[in-house]
Amino acid sequence: MNASPANQPSSLEPEVLRRAPVAIFGWGVSGKAAGALLDRLDCPSIAYDEREGDRARRTFGPAEAREHHLVIYSPGFASDHPWLKVARAGGCRCIGELEFAFHFWEGEIIAVTGTNGKTTLAEFLTFLLKREGKDAVAVGNNGYPLSRLAVRAEHSRVTAVCEISSFQAESLEQFRADVLFWTNFSETHLDRYAAPRDYFLAKWRLIELLRQPNLYLSADVAVAARDFGYDVPGIASIVDCEPPLNWTLPENSAFAARSQRRNLQLVRAYWKDRGASESALLEAAGHFGIREHRLQRIAAIDGVSFWNDSKATNFAAALGALENFDHAVIWIGGGENRGGDIAAFARALAPRVRGAFLVGETGEAMCDHLAGHGVPARVRASVPEAVASAWEMSGPNDAVLFSPGFSSHDSFRNYIERGICFKNAVLGLKSESTLD
16 A cells, blocks of 8 residues: 555544545445444444445545545555545545554454465364354454444454455554464456556555464465465465365365365364364364355255355356366356456366356356356356256266355445355256156
8 A cells, every 4th residue: 555645644543534535435344343433432434435335425535535544445445546545645544444443443364365275264263262262353354344233342352363365454554363274376356456466465454464373374375375476474374175074074064075174184284283172173164154155055955955155256166166076067257357267167177077057247258258268158148047957967976066266346236245146046947846
């Protein structure tokens, strides 16, 4: 983030914040949480959002910039957003919602980042700590902002398990985590970052700001650091997650999936360093159920299983989901292009799928690439149409996997809405087959 102009207030003390209304960019989940925290601090604020809103102004220019000293912005605002440029030119200090909330947070922070698996890992760490009797809450990129938790009157004894995306990490200045987990690294978000190195450095910021020597990295993160010319600190525990842990876990455990067991190995290293019982960790992993839209078996129809992995919004996540099947699947994928090598993605997919139905913005390109590798592939206008076509292609013991590999934002508000669409299509198909 750009250096703060000399006339900006250096302190976020409430008495300083009360001198002028605080501008909030983005009146969504994080913006409203920041607004609620400002209300608790008795600090005035004005919200700005380009979309229609119940409170937000829709334009921001030099005149508006002169009304403010501080801007708090949502993760969706890239650092070069025109409003942020205008605000900085007008002398405003601009910080992200996570950075703002940190200044009013008194408890421990466990940070979790990575290309894939960070939500599951953050939720599991929260689950694990609660089983120990600790007050822990999963916050951050999971849709529950740290600002919302900081509103609580007493939080000094609460552990915030904070899932942090690159969009949140890139602008951090003083945020400090007590523990940091970095699950993995692969290219994504190249619609926002000029190159994979820039995406990597956004997350590397968390290492530079780490408060205590508690750092757990997967081996591929260490390899990426070396490739980009960075030395992993000697404090790091570098965990080789290949092969995944060979623990016996029930089918309904989130860690029954091979791809998720890699994340469990990071927790295992942390757990051992704390001197905690490995049997307690194994028991907790067995009781930690599969979350919605994360490689979730929706139904079996005449021997064909349907799997919802709508949260797979990048190439690595979709390829990781495919690792969990011992035979080629019928794949449903596609969505908004965030950059990356689509041809290489299709090449990696081809040996693992025996048919594919594509939707969304990238449907045509993926269809062409897969067909070039001999995979029967067709574009469909919607997810329900793709489900119907996959059912027609399927036979006994087949698996139909919805693991898109792309963002949902070309057709849906988020991956949850997309997953619900897939789930409803499958359940509708199941209902029809029962009536036949």
